[in-house]
Amino acid sequence: MARFNHVMLINPTYSYTLFTTPVVPVGIGYIAESLNARGIGYSVLDMTLGYSFADLEKHIRRIKPDLIGISMMSLMYREHYRMANFIKGRFPLIPVVVGGPHVSSCREAVLTDCSSIDFGILQEGEFSLPALCEGKNVEAIPGLLYRAGSGIACSTEPIDAVNLDALPFPKYEHFELSKYGFGISIVSSRGCPYRCIYCSAHAIRNKFRARTAGNVVDEMEYWYGRGYREFDFQEDNPTFDQLRLLELCDQIEKRGLRDVMIMCGNGIRADRINRQLLKRMKEVGFKRLAFGVEAGNDRILKNIKKGESIDVIKNAIRDACDLGFFVSLFFVVGAPGETAKDVEDSMNIALSYPISHVNFFNLIPLPRTELFEWVHKNNYFILKPEIYLNLGSSLQMGCQPVFATPEFSRSERVAVLRRTKKIERFIKKRTIENKFKSLYPFNKLIGWLYMRPEIQKVEILLMRHPLYRKTIGFIKRRVRDSFYKDDILG
Numbered sequence: 108m109a110r111f112n113h114v115m116l117i118n119p120t121y122s123y124t125l126f127t128t129p130v131v132p133v134g135i136g137y138i139a140e141s142l143n144a145r146g147i148g149y150s151v152l153d154m155t156l157g158y159s160f161a162d163l164e165k166h167i168r169r170i171k172p173d174l175i176g177i178s179m180m181s182l183m184y185r186e187h188y189r190m191a192n193f194i195k196g197r198f199p200l201i202p203v204v205v206g207g208p209h210v211s212s213c214r215e216a217v218l219t220d221c222s223s224i225d226f227g228i229l230q231e232g233e234f235s236l237p238a239l240c241e242g243k244n245v246e247a248i249p250g251l252l253y254r255a256g257s258g259i260a261c262s263t264e265p266i267d268a269v270n271l272d273a274l275p276f277p278k279y280e281h282f283e284l285s286k287y288g289f290g291i292s293i294v295s296s297r298g299c300p301y302r303c304i305y306c307s308a309h310a311i312r313n314k315f316r317a318r319t320a321g322n323v324v325d326e327m328e329y330w331y332g333r334g335y336r337e338f339d340f341q342e343d344n345p346t347f348d349q350l351r352l353l354e355l356c357d358q359i360e361k362r363g364l365r366d367v368m369i370m371c372g373n374g375i376r377a378d379r380i381n382r383q384l385l386k387r388m389k390e391v392g393f394k395r396l397a398f399g400v401e402a403g404n405d406r407i408l409k410n411i412k413k414g415e416s417i418d419v420i421k422n423a424i425r426d427a428c429d430l431g432f433f434v435s436l437f438f439v440v441g442a443p444g445e446t447a448k449d450v451e452d453s454m455n456i457a458l459s460y461p462i463s464h465v466n467f468f469n470l471i472p473l474p475r476t477e478l479f480e481w482v483h484k485n486n487y488f489i490l491k492p493e494i495y496l497n498l499g500s501s502l503q504m505g506c507q508p509v510f511a512t513p514e515f516s517r518s519e520r521v522a523v524l525r526r527t528k529k530i531e532r533f534i535k536k537r538t539i540e541n542k543f544k545s546l547y548p549f550n551k552l553i554g555w556l557y558m559r560p561e562i563q564k565v566e567i568l569l570m571r572h573p574l575y576r577k578t579i580g581f582i583k584r585r586v587r588d589s590f591y592k593d594d595i596l597g
Contacts (some may be wrong), residue, residue, distance in 0.1 A: 110242040111202075113148040115172035115507070117163070119179075120154040121186055129155040129287035133341055134207070135178060136277025137294075141233035144275055147240045149489050156286050157230060160193055167198055174240065178205040179217070182224065185497045188221040195223035204215045207325060208233045210252070211311040212475040218252055227252030230265040231297070233274055271297065271318040277327040290337025290368070291330045295323045295355075299343040300414045301376075303401075304477035305439060308343055315347060320354035324362060331364050339370040345369070346379045353384060359391045367392035374399035375439055377423035378415050382430075389430050396427050397435035399400065402442060403452025410478075412442045417456075424460050434462040440524055441470040443481060446514050450523050454530055463538045467527035468503045472510065482510045489517055 108240070116139060118132040132153060142149045152166050167175070175194055179187045191203050204226035210217050211229050218224050228235045229250035238248045246255045250265025268274055296317035327338055331459045346352050353591060359367070369388075374397045385396075398420065402408045405417050429435045438453045457465045472479035474492070482488055487510040495502060495509040506524035511517040536554040543550040 108152055111147070111174035111240040113150070113170070113172045114142055114174045114176055114240060115167065115195075116149055116151045116176045117178070117190070118151070118153040119177060119190055120158075129153065129286070130289055130339075130341075131279060131282065131292055132178065133286045133292040133294055136279055136282070137274060138176070138206075138232050138236060139279075139281065140277055141237055142240065142548050143280070145237040145241065146198060147237060149281060151282050153283065156171055156283060160190070161336040162363070163190075163193070164197055167194070167201070167534075170491055171491040172201065175201055175203050176236065177203065179205050179209040181212060181496055181498055182471075182502075183499060184209050184217075185493075188223070190225040191221055199443040202226065204228060204236070206236070208311060209474075212307055212473070215252060215261065218254065218259045225254060228265075229261075231267045233268060234266060250543060267297070267314070267316070269316060271316055272322040276322075276329075278329075290335050290339060292339050293323065293326060293507045294338060294342050296344055296347065300347075301414055303414075304411050304443070304481070305472070307473045307476050308412060311475075315344060316349055317351060320351050321357050323355055324358040324364070326364055327359070327364060327367075331367070334367055337368045337370070339372055341373050343373065344376065344379065346375050346384070347374075348380070349379060349384055353387060356387045356391045364392070368395075369393040370395040372397050372435065376415065376557065377420040380423055380426075382426045385426055385430050385432070389432065393432070395433040395435065397426060397437060398427075400424075400435045400453070400456065401437065401439050402445070402449070403438070403454070404449060407445050407449050408444050411439075411442050421456065424456070424462070433464070435466070436459070436462055436466040438465070438467045438527075439470045440467050440527060441508060441510070441512075441520055443478070443512070444514065447519050447523050450527070454527065455531055455532065461541075462534060465531055465534050466504070467524070467531065469505055469508060471503055475555050485512075487512055491549050 113405055116135050118135055135151065135153075139149050139151065150162060150166075150172065154163070158166075175198075177187055177190060187205070187209070191205070194201065194203060202225040203223060204405060205217065205224050210227045214227070214229065217227055226239065226245075228239075228253065235250050237253065239245070245251055246260075248260050249263050251262045253262070298314065298315040299306070300315045330338070369392045371393065372395055375583050377398055377400075400420055401411060401413055403417070408417060423432065424436070430474055436457055438457070440450055440453075453467070457467075470478070472482045472492070476498075479500075487548035489511055490498075490509045498507075506521050506528065508520040510526070511520060526565050539554040540550045543553065546553070
């Protein structure tokens with residue numbers, strides 16, 4: 108097997124993205140560090156920074172990589188195939204390797220669907236990709252998909268890192284770090300032991316593993332010394348081990364990391380926190396907590412196998428609001444057995460607390476999840492998966508259902524989703540008015556404008572242009588940062 112001395116890592120974007128501010132791809136950061144540790148050269152092209160396919164071609168011609176790696180999500184996976192085809196059409200001798208959730212979920216089907224892909228890496232790639240680059244026998248590389256004659260083969264099952272402290276955290280040496288709007292993303296744990304039917308995390312891996320508190324704060328201290336003050340925990344279960352999180356808080360205080368803004372914006376579980384832990388988190392700089400509530404009553408929570416009770420969730424929301432956190436709530440609409448009346452319970456929870464933000468997500472069945480199999484078995488799909496998975500990430504935020512049930516029809520789902528959008532806008536408006544009381548009466552005007560769907564439609568159109576997207580992102584960041592200042596919290 109040939110050795111690959113230089114790997115070009117690509118973070119793709121979509122044709123129509125609604126993300127105004129790119130976030131540094133921490134997963135690619137870990138892959139980059141694993142290559143660097145083994146003496147393998149790498150470069151990074153993050154397409155979310157506004158690069159086109161023409162720019163991609165120029166980068167490849169300039170860098171002349173031996174191997175090109177593409178990170179893949181299930182949403183818009185055909186865009187990733189299109190990128191691989193584009194690369195192969197111009198550089199047929201450069202092998203293409205893909206990794207990410209879509210590959211781990213669909214496995215051999217990815218290489219079957221796209222002939223331009225040469226290799227696929229299942230689950231975590233910190234061991235498999237360097238081994239491939241070093242020329243190891245493909246049959247002996249854990250979790251590797253590869254072409255064998257006219258077929259596709261898979262080596263032994265993937266091996267995930269057990270001791271996360273042994274993995275070097277990302278330093279982003281060859282990333283355009285100054286172009287990212289937010290702070291540093293932290294991954295302090297991996298895996299999820301829960302069995303929520305809509306989530307692909309446990310379909311890919313479910314063993315929970317965590318870095319030690321000291322190791323996590325080592326990373327924060329590294330970036331703190333370089334002027335960064337915002338840290339966002341981008342993982343499924345940052346509070347799963349409550350004692351570890353308490354120790355992390357102690358370490359932050361002990362090392363003098365002051366004036367930080369720490370976010371848990373990816374969602375935390377209400378049953379893995381308590382008021383004492385929340386108070387300690389607030390003391391050391393945690394500002395935002397997002398709760399994955401998902402449903403508004405115990406019956407639907409049981410149907411989706413959330414493993415929490417609604418009373419526990421309500422208590423956690425109340426405590427977080429009382430302590431002054433910027434609280435976000437996440438709900439899904441359209442779970443098995445759910446009706447319009449059940450969604451009313453979700454909406455009532457969102458309106459019952461002084462939260463700062465809420466999202467009601469249009470429930471999308473992802474490949475290999477229990478929800479996907481249930482919808483498929485019962486023939487509930489309105490749109491075929493190959494269609495809806497390629498309509499874009501905005502589908503989750505929109506009002507177009509992809510499946511329907513006898514108890515919750517398509518027309519009912521559309522009507523309910525439209526109602527939830529009004530609640531999202533109302534809470535945004537209320538948050539703006541409360542945060543900027545000192546600007547009265549202009550805070551009312553700003554809140555009213557922000558709530559108008561016409562304004563949001565114009566914003567979406569502008570965000571399709573890279574320059575306008577960057578400008579809107581800058582404005583939103585300035586407003587957003589002011590939300591977290593304690594002196595204006597409402």
